Amino acid sequence: MKFYFSKKLLLICGNLFPSGDQLLYILTQIILFLTIVSILLVITVLIIRLLNKSDEKRKSVFLSKWEKRFYEYLGSPDDPNKLLTDVKPSQYKFLLMVLRDLFSLLDGKDLESLKRIINETSIYNFLLKDLKSNRTKRIIRAAYFFGAANNQNVKAILFGHLYSNKTDVFIYCARALARINALEYASAILHASRYQKELSTDILISILLEYKSDVCKYLLERLKFEDDYYKRISIQIFRFHGFREAADSVLEIFQSSTNKKLLIECIKYAGTIECIDAIPYLWEHFEHPDIEVKTAAIEALAKIGGTELIPIFAQRLYESSFEVNIAAAEALLDSGEKGIKLLKIIAKSNSDSRAAAVAKFVLSENFIEIEDE
Amino acid sequence: MSEFIKILMIFNYIVLFYFLSLITIYIILNLVSFFRILRYKNKIEFADLERIFKLKNYKAISIIVPAYNEGNNIVENVKSLLQLIYPQFQLVVVNDGSKDDTLQKLIENFNLKKIEYPDLYKIKSEPIKAVYKSKEISNLIVVDKVNGGKANAINAGINVAKYPLITVIDADSILERDCLLKIAQPFIENDNVIAVGGTIRIANGCEVKKGHLINVGLSKNWLARFQVVEYLRAFLFGRTGFDAINGIPIISGAFSCFRRDAVVEIGGYRSGSIGEDMEIVMRLHKHFRLKNPDTKITFIPDPICWTEAPESLKILMRQRTRWQKGTIECLLLHKDLIFNHNYGLMGIIAVPYYLIYEFLGPIIELIGYIFFFMSLVLGILSLEFTIAFLAAAILYGIMLSILSVILEELSFRKYPEIKHLLILFLTAVIENFGYRQITTWWRFKGTVEFFLGKRNWGSMEKKGISKQNN
Numbered sequence: 001m002k003f004y005f006s007k008k009l010l011l012i013c014g015n016l017f018p019s020g021d022q023l024l025y026i027l028t029q030i031i032l033f034l035t036i037v038s039i040l041l042v043i044t045v046l047i048i049r050l051l052n053k054s055d056e057k058r059k060s061v062f063l064s065k066w067e068k069r070f071y072e073y074l075g076s077p078d079d080p081n082k083l084l085t086d087v088k089p090s091q092y093k094f095l096l097m098v099l100r101d102l103f104s105l106l107d108g109k110d111l112e113s114l115k116r117i118i119n120e121t122s123i124y125n126f127l128l129k130d131l132k133s134n135r136t137k138r139i140i141r142a143a144y145f146f147g148a149a150n151n152q153n154v155k156a157i158l159f160g161h162l163y164s165n166k167t168d169v170f171i172y173c174a175r176a177l178a179r180i181n182a183l184e185y186a187s188a189i190l191h192a193s194r195y196q197k198e199l200s201t202d203i204l205i206s207i208l209l210e211y212k213s214d215v216c217k218y219l220l221e222r223l224k225f226e227d228d229y230y231k232r233i234s235i236q237i238f239r240f241h242g243f244r245e246a247a248d249s250v251l252e253i254f255q256s257s258t259n260k261k262l263l264i265e266c267i268k269y270a271g272t273i274e275c276i277d278a279i280p281y282l283w284e285h286f287e288h289p290d291i292e293v294k295t296a297a298i299e300a301l302a303k304i305g306g307t308e309l310i311p312i313f314a315q316r317l318y319e320s321s322f323e324v325n326i327a328a329a330e331a332l333l334d335s336g337e338k339g340i341k342l343l344k345i346i347a348k349s350n351s352d353s354r355a356a357a358v359a360k361f362v363l364s365e366n367f368i369e370i371e372d373e
Numbered sequence: 374m375s376e377f378i379k380i381l382m383i384f385n386y387i388v389l390f391y392f393l394s395l396i397t398i399y400i401i402l403n404l405v406s407f408f409r410i411l412r413y414k415n416k417i418e419f420a421d422l423e424r425i426f427k428l429k430n431y432k433a434i435s436i437i438v439p440a441y442n443e444g445n446n447i448v449e450n451v452k453s454l455l456q457l458i459y460p461q462f463q464l465v466v467v468n469d470g471s472k473d474d475t476l477q478k479l480i481e482n483f484n485l486k487k488i489e490y491p492d493l494y495k496i497k498s499e500p501i502k503a504v505y506k507s508k509e510i511s512n513l514i515v516v517d518k519v520n521g522g523k524a525n526a527i528n529a530g531i532n533v534a535k536y537p538l539i540t541v542i543d544a545d546s547i548l549e550r551d552c553l554l555k556i557a558q559p560f561i562e563n564d565n566v567i568a569v570g571g572t573i574r575i576a577n578g579c580e581v582k583k584g585h586l587i588n589v590g591l592s593k594n595w596l597a598r599f600q601v602v603e604y605l606r607a608f609l610f611g612r613t614g615f616d617a618i619n620g621i622p623i624i625s626g627a628f629s630c631f632r633r634d635a636v637v638e639i640g641g642y643r644s645g646s647i648g649e650d651m652e653i654v655m656r657l658h659k660h661f662r663l664k665n666p667d668t669k670i671t672f673i674p675d676p677i678c679w680t681e682a683p684e685s686l687k688i689l690m691r692q693r694t695r696w697q698k699g700t701i702e703c704l705l706l707h708k709d710l711i712f713n714h715n716y717g718l719m720g721i722i723a724v725p726y727y728l729i730y731e732f733l734g735p736i737i738e739l740i741g742y743i744f745f746f747m748s749l750v751l752g753i754l755s756l757e758f759t760i761a762f763l764a765a766a767i768l769y770g771i772m773l774s775i776l777s778v779i780l781e782e783l784s785f786r787k788y789p790e791i792k793h794l795l796i797l798f799l800t801a802v803i804e805n806f807g808y809r810q811i812t813t814w815w816r817f818k819g820t821v822e823f824f825l826g827k828r829n830w831g832s833m834e835k836k837g838i839s840k841q842n843n
Contacts, residue, residue, distance in 0.1 A: 027761040034768035041775050042798055045782050049791055104421060137415040144419035168416050171562075200564040202430055209428040240429050322493045357491035364488040367508060 147176030271300025402614030453584025470520025570624030620723030648699020697819030
């Protein structure tokens with residue numbers, strides 16, 4: 001049976017693979033092919049490297065000529081077109097490389113001068129062509145520069161790319177719109193983001209944070225009509241900007257929502273803007289069954305402050321969740337002298353208890369001696 | 374006798390099939406990697422990460438550095454790690470029961486004070502003796518614990534770490550200053566990402582000052598050069614290719630980043646594991662992909678971490694046998710992943726690849742060499758055919774290595790001089806005459822030792838890159 005099997009296998013292998021001279025011929029062809037390909041690959045890489053070297057040389061020659069003129073231009077009211085008089089379109093790529101680095105380094109008047117190079121010279125048309133193209137790399141580059149240069153003319157084209165099936169294109173175009181502070185497209189960014197399968201909430205928030213704080217008003221106006229996702233993102237933006245005008249609307253959502261993520265955002269917002277009206281609701285959430293919600297409520301109340309909360313925080317040191325214990329101990333620490341005093345008492349009272357251990361930890365982590373009481 | 378010849382023939386066909394299938398896989402991986410790296414490069418060029426991470430919604434990172442007998446370099450390493458660019462991070466150095474003055478040096482140099490850390494740890498580790506905090510540097514924490522090995526030390530670090538992301542690095546890793554910005558980016562971009570690996574490069578021959586990479590270069594030692602090409606192959610088209618199918622079974626322990634809650638949920642690293650970095654990644658896949666099929670463990674091709682490669686055969690042998698044992702251990706521990714469609718292409722392609730080409734590879738290759746030789750002696754194969762086959766195999770190996778150098782050239786171009794490129798090409802050729810065979814032998818040795826029960830970690834003496842430069 002075993003031999004029969006091996007015979008069969010051999011037969012199959014024999015049928016599958018050519019044998020003898022045929023195989024030798026094929027192998028020789030493969031060797032020839034691999035040798036030629038390997039040599040060609042090495043030559044290609046060396047050519048690429050040489051081209052890059054010469055590119056770098058051309059770049060440094062270009063920069064050495066251009067640099068002096070550029071620094072004279074920076075901060076001055078001169079026409080930026082003068083800067084580009086001798087610059088050929090083939091040299092724009094060097095120029096853009098330099099401008100990219102400068103955009104992250106310069107500010108104030110210098111930055112304004114830089115923006116004018118993008119907005120008022122032939123580079124604008126060069127980048128516009130890129131933005132209208134279908135190639136991701138070119139769109140990304142153009143979106144970056146138009147965003148950085150705060151160009152108001154390309155908003156519609158950028159908007160058109162929001163519904164691209166390429167996440168990178170969405171991210172760069174949405175970010176450019178936000179940097180331009182195109183408020184009218186803030187909702188569009190939020191809506192278009194739903195079509196991006198791989199887009200996270202965090203990246204969306206980081207895009208919306210590129211807007212100036214006046215985006216909050218815009219988002220607030222639409223808050224009522226939108227779903228939980230929109231509300232959650234908007235409330236995060238309100239929180240990061242410390243936007244107090246949204247307090248009433250957020251409190252309303254806080255009281256009615258059962259969505260955990262939204263609830264946590266409301267709590268964090270209330271804490272950040274130190275919303276006194278939220279205290280009763282935050283208090284209620286001290287008993288919430290979810291640890292994350294409970295911890296957020298403690299942290300928010302700690303930010304709002306008030307010595308009357310100290311005993312409530314102290315109680316939470318005796319709960320079973322370590323996260324809640326730590327949040328409560330840190331809340332006591334933030335409550336000032338009275339809170340610290342209570343922490344020291346707890347730390348000394350029953351050294352074996354969990355509450356004492358957490359109290360000792362938070363005190364020692366902040367280099368506060370327990371024994372000085 | 375004729376039956377023996379038949380078996381010999383069958384095995385020769387198996388070797389041929391093995392060789393052809395490997396070629397096909399590598400070509401596919403190469404193509405996939407090429408497009409992915411280009412896409413990544415386009416994206417990162419205008420990412421402006423430093424500015425974006427200033428926009429408040431970053432995820433804070435705890436960097437965990439397990440240290441065992443690192444007294445010579447620890448202070449310098451910690452100082453350089455503290456200079457990394459990131460809006461909020463803490464450094465948790467875990468002294469894993471060092472026998473030298475690692476802890477003492479840390480206490481003296483950073484003015485550490487003992488703090489009362491509550492014994493409420495979530496992951497099991499050897500007892501923590503003390504936790505120290507620096508008065509001057511608020512984001513530096515040092516954990517002193519009973520020796521328990523690298524995985525155990527990382528677990529202790531995770532217990533003390535307070536931020537949502539944890540980055541695990543080797544104490545002697547040389548990191549690019551913006552590495553945290555780059556490794557944290559996938560977590561910001563995709564909510565389903567639970568772990569990210571970074572590309573590791575060889576630091577031998579590079580100029581390093583005060584823990585920072587100043588100039589990239591190539592070592593004069595050929596063993597180190599072989600490893601440069603090997604790492605290029607492994608990271609640029611191996612991992613990048615598997616990343617395309619969300620099938621990365623290993624993230625290098627020298628530099629990796631995880632969501633802390635995910636690692637805590639699976640109980641941390643497996644103490645005593647030989648291949649702890651591969652084991653945790655496979656366990657994360659297993660645990661989270663059943664809960665959420667969109668869970669992602671990803672990889673960034675950007676070279677952000679540089680590590681010292683062994684320059685002596687003895688140490689390299691220890692490293693390679695250990696890696697092989699680690700691979701086998703993980704595959705046996707997680708054999709239910711193999712050909713399991715519940716884990717997507719990871720179960721169908723990536724893990725079987727590791728089984729066939731990484732675990733069984735050295736066995737098939739070595740027996741192949743023996744059977745080939747026997748076939749030659751017995752006259753089953755002609756001398757011309759044998760030479761032609763070996764030449765094709767070697768040429769193919771050379772072409773693959775050249776392709777990885779090309780990928781590097783088209784993407785990150787870290788080696789600045791044409792001289793470096795020529796050396797890399799030469800290395801790509803020479804490594805096929807002896808080095809590859811010897812590493813196959815070491816892997817085979819690792820396999821045998823594993824099944825004989827020799828499963829210790831072994832020691833890895835390193836010269837220290839900064840010292841080499843001095």
